[in-house]
Amino acid sequence: MRARVLIIQLRECRYISINLSS
Structure with a gap:
């Protein structure tokens, strides 16, 4: 559940990791 x-x-x-990497 x-x-x-x-x-x-x-x-x-x-998503946050990708944004920080950018």
């Missing part, structure tokens, strides 16, 4: 939240968090983390 928390899998969805985990995936969303991972996606957000990845």
Whole structure:
């Protein structure tokens, strides 16, 4: 049930990482 939240968090983390890398 928390899998969805985990995936969303991972996606957000990845997005932030990409933004910081830019």
